[in-house]
Amino acid sequence: MLLFLYGSLLDPKVLAQQSGEPRLARRLRPAVLPGHARRPLRGTPYPTLIRQACAVTEGALLRPSPAALRRLAAYEGAEYRLTPVRLLTPRGPVRARAWIAPRWRAG
Template sequence: MAFLYTNGDHHAAEALFVFGSLMDLDLMARVIGRDAAHVRMAPASIRGFQRRRVAGEHYPVLVPKPDGLVDGRLVEGLTAADIDRVHFYEGDVYELVPVTATTEDGRRVTALVFLDTGAIDVSHDGWDFDAWVQTERSMALALAERLMTYYGRISLREVEGIWARIKDQVDSLYGYDEEAMAAEARAYP
């Protein structure tokens, strides 16, 4: 299989560290396009970063912070094709970078994480998974469902071009409230 969105060097045994909406197993299943029963997610953390909300969006980005600690999930059991689909979902504003993740039992694992290529407008607001589940999860599932219909049909660069249209369609269905999103973001520094 030719991998469209990654460099093809990723192996099925590699782990992925996720820190935002992909911590939701249902969202992960929509992104990889099948039941995620084979995917193992365990609480883990990485050092040297801080999680912030992407300006005007419902998802976070990591920014460097020397004394930072970000809790997330270590995802194992993904195939190279799964990682390719996740890369499509993340878009070309992120690149896969190896980091060391530490699990709750102290195991240290080299994992890939999606980091900003410098193209993302980062807000000063924090992002909280539990608040996201309560206020934005339904919309995020719908966004992922629509976006992933384009997998294999358009390039990573083209994803950015259709993202606003997909987001507007889903916003109109869910009555997405920018002010409520901003208030929630300010609550989690």
């Protein structure tokens, strides 16, 4: 599964710690998500995404191992759901999934 990362998991140290794979950040590839804006998740220091015309969110594309995906899902927690998204990359459009909280949780 391809993941779009746009928050704390873009930090190589956080990604390594939470995924259990120290070199996983080397596989990050730039990507942008059109039509979505990054907003804080109410009551936390973490972001979520909301649909917003003309907005673009920068982030990175990643294909984690199944074990890393399970660990990352546990890190993201119950607030977020894996949601299908369509990204733009230097190689063209790509379908992936992003962890997004319900809109009412956006601050």
